[in-house]
Amino acid sequence: MLRRLAAVLAVPLALLVGPLVAPPAAAAAATAGTVTPADPPLAAYPGLAPRQTPRALAVDTTTVPCANNGSDKELTRAQVLTRAPSWVSVGIPCRQQRCYRNSYGDYRTDCSGFVAMAWGLGGSGSAFWTGNLMDRAFQISRSSLKPGDALLRHTGDTSENHVALFVQWDNSARTEPVVMEQTGSQDTIQRVWSEAYAGLYTPIRYDNVVDEPAPDPQASVARLGEFTGDARSDIAGQFADGELCAWRSTGDLAQDELLAPGSGVRIGTGWTTSNIRRIL
Structure with a gap:
């Protein structure tokens, strides 16, 4: 009788104890679930051949987790494109379990x-x-892409998930983007994507990116000169966006009280104050 009673009690006891004691594999899985997923290198990067010889790592890296970088920063597009080359110039190999720290913070190398x-x-x-x-971002149209935006692909398939930073368009049709990306075959690089490959990605924009103010439409530098062969001093104006325009002098201030009326004629581009110091 005692043996029967012990057997009857053993079943409910096992039911009570069983759920409380997880096997080692289950416990490890539960712990792993709390770790942020990572993006492994793609199996292949279309149009990009693998590096023939391993590249020597010129910087120190540490194991994850990476350090805390404070709060999200508000950056201009120019600042984003200043930060990004700090990895491209080093060419950091893609490693999911490593972090790289420089003056811009400590981030995982994927x-x-x-x-x-x-x-x-x-x-x-x-x-x-x-x-x-x-x-931290929102989707935008492909035609709205600006420097510092990104191209994202997340299908749930680790052989397809990838993201790259948009730099500019490489062609006038605006179909082939220049990107900076962390790759598994050639480290951190800048290159051009084909239209077909870019079409697999969704354009996105960082919530806190700031557009630089539009250039001042007024001429930042103006000079007198005789450009038209009529022995009158005409005017050339250099605009902040690099446009160079000329106005023909009338030689008569009585004409609408302007010496050089009208909107002028564009005679050149690229004349920014950073590369042109004087106009004579």
């Missing part, structure tokens, strides 16, 4: 960590992957 660094995202530098970058 594609999402690279974009997070360029954008100045706060929090842990290993907290970002293609599955959560949209928490």
Whole structure:
């Protein structure tokens, strides 16, 4: 009788104890679930051949988790494109379990960590992957892409998930983007994507990116000169956006009280104050 009673009690006891004691494999899986996913290198990068010889790492890296980078930064597009080349110039290999620290913060050395660094995202530098970058960004149209935006692909398939920073268009049709990206075959690089490959990606924009103010439409430099062969001093104007225009002198202030009326004629571009110091 006692044996029967013990057997009957053993079943409910096992039911009570069983759920409380997880096997080692299940416990490890539960712990792994708390770690932020990462983006492994793609199996292949279309149009990009693998590096023939391994590149010697010229910088020190540390194991994840990466350090906390404070709050999200508000950056201009120019600042984003100043931060990004700091990885391109070094050519950091893509490693999911490593972090790289420079003057712009400490971020995981994969594609999402690279974009997070360029954008100045706060929090842990290993907290970002293609599955959560949209928490700090929003989708835009392809025609709206500007320098410092990004191209994102997140299908849930680790052989397809990837993100790259948009730099500019490489062709007048605006179909082939120049990007900076962290790759598994050639480290951190800048290159041109084909129209077909770019079409697989969704254009996105960082929430805190700031557009630089539009250039002042007024001429920043003006000079007198005789340009038309009529022995009168005409006027050349250099605009902040690099446009150079000329106005023909009438030689008569009585004409609408203007010596050089009209909107002028564009005679050149690229004459920015950074590369032209004087106009004579």
